[in-house]
Amino acid sequence: xxxxxxxxxxxxxxxxxxxxxxxxxxxxxxxxxxxxxxxxxxxxxxxxxxxxxxxxxxxxxxxxxxxxxxxxxxxxxxxxxxxxxxxxxxxxxxxxxxxxxxxxxxxxxxxxxxxxxxxxxxxxxxxxxxxxxxxxxxxxxxxxxxxxxxxxxxxxxxxxxxxxxxxxxxxxxxxxxxxxxxxxxxxxxxxxxxxxxxxxxxxxxxxxxxxxxxxxxxxxxxxxxxxxxxxxxxxxxxxxxxxxxxxxxxxxxxxxxxxxxxxxxxxxxxxxxxxxxxxxxxxxxxxxxxxxxxxxxxxxxxxxxx
Numbered sequence: 001x002x003x004x005x006x007x008x009x010x011x012x013x014x015x016x017x018x019x020x021x022x023x024x025x026x027x028x029x030x031x032x033x034x035x036x037x038x039x040x041x042x043x044x045x046x047x048x049x050x051x052x053x054x055x056x057x058x059x060x061x062x063x064x065x066x067x068x069x070x071x072x073x074x075x076x077x078x079x080x081x082x083x084x085x086x087x088x089x090x091x092x093x094x095x096x097x098x099x100x101x102x103x104x105x106x107x108x109x110x111x112x113x114x115x116x117x118x119x120x121x122x123x124x125x126x127x128x129x130x131x132x133x134x135x136x137x138x139x140x141x142x143x144x145x146x147x148x149x150x151x152x153x154x155x156x157x158x159x160x161x162x163x164x165x166x167x168x169x170x171x172x173x174x175x176x177x178x179x180x181x182x183x184x185x186x187x188x189x190x191x192x193x194x195x196x197x198x199x200x201x202x203x204x205x206x207x208x209x210x211x212x213x214x215x216x217x218x219x220x221x222x223x224x225x226x227x228x229x230x231x232x233x234x235x236x237x238x239x240x241x242x243x244x245x246x247x248x249x250x251x252x253x254x255x256x257x258x259x260x261x262x263x264x265x266x267x268x269x270x271x272x273x274x275x276x277x278x279x280x281x282x283x284x285x286x287x288x289x290x291x292x293x294x295x296x297x298x299x300x301x302x303x304x305x306x
Contacts (some may be wrong), residue, residue, distance in 0.1 A: 002281035005239055006304045009208055011044060013132035017200070019141045020241075022212035023222045027243040028052070029285070030290045030299060031212050032142035033060045037293065038300030040079035040125035040128065047080045048073075051143050057083045059290070070135060075293060128197045188253070202234045210239040215267035224274060240278055241303070242271060256302040 009018055021034040036048035050057045054236050057065045065081040073079040201207050211226055213219035228239045246261045283302055290299060
């Protein structure tokens with residue numbers, strides 16, 4: 001248990017946004033779901049949102065969790081879930097902007113928002129809604145692997161303002177595109193929404209970014225890279241969870257475990273040296289799957305205490 005981590009994430013009367021990121025396969029979904037269950041069990045209304053298309057919350061909670069609406073999690077009071085599917089989010093995003101983009105497509109063609117980053121933009125657009133109108137006291141985001149998360153967060157927040165400027169600077173272009181005042185208002189509103197969302201993501205009093213890693217070379221390097229990428233966006237990482245740490249008491253003469261323990265120890269020292277400015281907590285390597293509520297609660301106790 002890390003009392004600093006518990007205190008850091010406590011809502012303290014305000015909505016708390018908890019983001020968990022990191023390299024693929026390091027245990028983000030396990031830790032984010034365990035965190036959500038812990039807060040719900042402690043009486044906080046909690047929502048967990050997954051933006052990772054490769055891992056479904058449905059598998060963790062053994063129930064269908066859609067991307068279109070928030071649903072209550074069975075057997076956990078105070079907990080709701082949403083599993084954003086990027087393809088579905090793109091559909092919602094496209095439908096919401098259909099009128100405006102329909103006008104633009106007359107001039108620019110139907111591929112206006114069919115870009116390589118459209119799904120990231122759509123996903124971000126959907127969880128911006130949680131920042132604007134929080135549905136609970138604690139909102140936990142189980143994010144996609146680091147690279148995709150950074151693309152989502154680094155979306156051109158002023159894309160609407162850029163288009164707006166181009167249109168306003170050229171009456172001829174606006175006329176050709178048949179853009180009206182309502183369309184320009186929609187662009188301005190989206191620009192403001194995204195700017196507000198970015199300011200909230202940058203506010204360490206409301207938003208906590210934690211990275212999950214393993215005590216191994218590649219996760220350590222990717223964690224360093226992710227922290228630099230987030231810093232360029234003005235976002236600070238405040239906590240690290242070092243997952244699958246081998247405990248010395250379980251070695252008991254096992255040469256393989258002893259070798260892995262020695263290897264991990266070196267990386268733990270490196271993690272402590274490189275990331276001394278952030279809160280760090282270790283989670284042990286369990287000998288069984290974390291695939292039910294009992295185990296999620298066990299993980300939660302390791303992280304945040306009783």
